[in-house]
Amino acid sequence: MAKRIDVSGLSAYYGAHKAIDDISMTVEPRSVTAFIGPSGCGKSTFLRTLNRMHEVTPGGRVEGKVMLDDENLYGSHVDPVAVRRTVGMVFQRPNPFPTMSIFDNVAAGLRLNGKYKKSQLNEIVERSLKGANLWNEVKDRLNKPGSGLSGGQQQRLCIARAIAVEPDVLLMDEPCSALDPISTLAIEDLIGELKERFTIVIVTHNMQQAARVSDRTAFFNLAAVGQPGKLIELDDTERIFSNPSVQATEDYISGRFG
Amino acid sequence: MVTTTTSPPPKGPDTEARRSKSTARPGDKIFLGLSRGSGITLLVIMAAIAIFLTYRAALAISKDEANFLTTSEWNPAGNPPVFGIAVLAFGTIVSSVIAMIIAVPVAIGIALFISHYAPRKLAAPLAYVVDLLAAVPSIIYGLWGAIFLVPYLDGLNKWLDEYMGWTYIFDKASDGLARNLFTVGILLAIMILPIITNVTREVFLQVPKMHEEAALALGATRWEVIRMSVLPFGRSGIISASMLGLGRALGETMAVAVVLSPSFVISGHLLDPGGGTFAQNIASKFNEANEFGRDALIASGLVLFAITLLVNGAARWIIARRKEYSGAAA
Numbered sequence: 001m002a003k004r005i006d007v008s009g010l011s012a013y014y015g016a017h018k019a020i021d022d023i024s025m026t027v028e029p030r031s032v033t034a035f036i037g038p039s040g041c042g043k044s045t046f047l048r049t050l051n052r053m054h055e056v057t058p059g060g061r062v063e064g065k066v067m068l069d070d071e072n073l074y075g076s077h078v079d080p081v082a083v084r085r086t087v088g089m090v091f092q093r094p095n096p097f098p099t100m101s102i103f104d105n106v107a108a109g110l111r112l113n114g115k116y117k118k119s120q121l122n123e124i125v126e127r128s129l130k131g132a133n134l135w136n137e138v139k140d141r142l143n144k145p146g147s148g149l150s151g152g153q154q155q156r157l158c159i160a161r162a163i164a165v166e167p168d169v170l171l172m173d174e175p176c177s178a179l180d181p182i183s184t185l186a187i188e189d190l191i192g193e194l195k196e197r198f199t200i201v202i203v204t205h206n207m208q209q210a211a212r213v214s215d216r217t218a219f220f221n222l223a224a225v226g227q228p229g230k231l232i233e234l235d236d237t238e239r240i241f242s243n244p245s246v247q248a249t250e251d252y253i254s255g256r257f258g
Numbered sequence: 259m260v261t262t263t264t265s266p267p268p269k270g271p272d273t274e275a276r277r278s279k280s281t282a283r284p285g286d287k288i289f290l291g292l293s294r295g296s297g298i299t300l301l302v303i304m305a306a307i308a309i310f311l312t313y314r315a316a317l318a319i320s321k322d323e324a325n326f327l328t329t330s331e332w333n334p335a336g337n338p339p340v341f342g343i344a345v346l347a348f349g350t351i352v353s354s355v356i357a358m359i360i361a362v363p364v365a366i367g368i369a370l371f372i373s374h375y376a377p378r379k380l381a382a383p384l385a386y387v388v389d390l391l392a393a394v395p396s397i398i399y400g401l402w403g404a405i406f407l408v409p410y411l412d413g414l415n416k417w418l419d420e421y422m423g424w425t426y427i428f429d430k431a432s433d434g435l436a437r438n439l440f441t442v443g444i445l446l447a448i449m450i451l452p453i454i455t456n457v458t459r460e461v462f463l464q465v466p467k468m469h470e471e472a473a474l475a476l477g478a479t480r481w482e483v484i485r486m487s488v489l490p491f492g493r494s495g496i497i498s499a500s501m502l503g504l505g506r507a508l509g510e511t512m513a514v515a516v517v518l519s520p521s522f523v524i525s526g527h528l529l530d531p532g533g534g535t536f537a538q539n540i541a542s543k544f545n546e547a548n549e550f551g552r553d554a555l556i557a558s559g560l561v562l563f564a565i566t567l568l569v570n571g572a573a574r575w576i577i578a579r580r581k582e583y584s585g586a587a588a
């Protein structure tokens with residue numbers, strides 16, 4: 001079930017260094033929200049706070065609240081492992097498990113979550129691969145290693161792996177930056193289909209991509225190198241790219257810096 | 259190399275000049291000569307060793323009145339000369355297998371602890387201590403084994419005999435100190451622990467972060483991350499490390515010679531004193547052997563060499579069999 005994300009007063013640190021400062025925003029269910037901004041502005045860090053991956057980094061620490069519907073992900077009783085089972089993530093570089101077959105890659109998350117019958121697994125793997133528009137390309141070689149696929153196929157395999165466990169939210173950290181234009185297009189089409197079922201947040205360096213795939217766009221910026229990143233504005237994508245309300249956003253989008 | 263490039267040839271008048279200049283640099287030439295010379299020297303040395311061993315071994319085996327592979331006796335000075343390696347092969351393999359059974363899981367555990375569990379403050383000193391273990395000379399291990407470990411293990415041997423005696427291998431049939439293959443195996447395990455730990459630790463540290471994050475993002479616990487990405491990625495490294503350790507265990511001489519009370523008997527009762535290994539037998543007999551006796555010992559050394567080669571070949575085969583699934587392809 002897609003859920004609403006409601007962030008308030010969130011700051012993230014690497015040791016003593018504050019990477020993002022006091023971010024608040026709401027992400028609606030069944031929508032695509034794109035994060036744009038110059039390198040080092042903290043958009044990836046912020047994304048990683050949404051599934052508690054940030055604290056995996058040594059020294060990583062978070063203050064503030066992230067509500068997923070009515071549950072605070074940073075509540076004292078919340079297990080970060082459980083959070084990551086409901087908030088899926090796709091990374092910049094495709095990272096299928098190299099020692100696993102295509103089938104086992106998609107089933108990996110399911111096997112972590114509990115016991116499934118073989119027939120159930122077959123069904124879910126097929127559904128997930130179809131959901132990731134990969135089924136027709138791999139249905140004859142499910143037992144072959146996932147690392148034998150092309151980069152774009154590997155990334156769709158990772159998406160299939162992420163959606164197989166039916167997460168509430170799908171986070172994507174520059175999912176197309178290592179891919180060629182055709183594979184990129186395939187992933188973008190897929191994002192359009194996936195937002196019918198999931199809440200999607202995508203970090204991208206490609207502004208055309210943000211304009212193509214997202215409903216809402218958030219612009220992050222930092223005052224200077226070494227300063228924490230801040231959310232400058234979040235608005236409908238159309239508005240951000242045509243008539244943003246902050247000058248810095250317009251400067252960035254029109255290519256005047258960054 | 260420059261001339262075989264497939265890219266379109268660069269244009270310009272200086273192309274030819276640059277090409278010949280790059281092949282004529284003295285530094286390149288010297289380095290090429292050095293590295294080629296080293297490679298050839300290695301091959302020559304290996305060939306010389308192999309020829310020497312095979313020749314001397316053949317001299318001895320041709321005069322052996324018993325089956326060299328199956329005889330449990332070592333009397334090359336007798337008339338007729340009778341000697342065989344059955345006891346040595348048995349003792350070498352059994353003690354090494356015991357060492358591997360103990361050392362490999364412990365080494366993987368230590369390596370995982372250092373690489374993935376221990377706080378940084380603890381990991382560095384711990385790794386250093388493991389390195390120190392590798393620096394202890396093997397004769398020291400032998401003395402420690404004979405003076406401390408043997409009496410200390412007496413109690414364990416009695417306990418094993420009493421409660422595990424039904425397993426046959428832990429049935430202690432004859433009395434005597436724990437100067438047996440079991441003790442040797444434990445001692446060898448301690449000796450090969452550092453090399454296996456160090457190599458596997460290095461491999462575990464090289465697991466790409468993105469593989470671990472893939473598992474983490476699916477909601478894997480720390481142990482599940484290790485099971486899903488660290489161990490599969492490190493698999494070939496674990497095998498290589500184990501083979502390095504096994505190589506040392508198979509060839510260990512002094513520590514075994516000091517601890518074991520050798521005898522030419524094959525006994526499945528691992529706690530009974532006695533037995534022998536190739537290296538230990540060579541070390542204890544070499545000084546008092548005549549020339550023919552030395553040839554016989556060399557013949558046994560050749561068998562150890564062959565066993566080591568076989569083990570390494572098997573390890574390579576295991577690694578190659580699943581190459582397409584290895585992390586190196588990603």
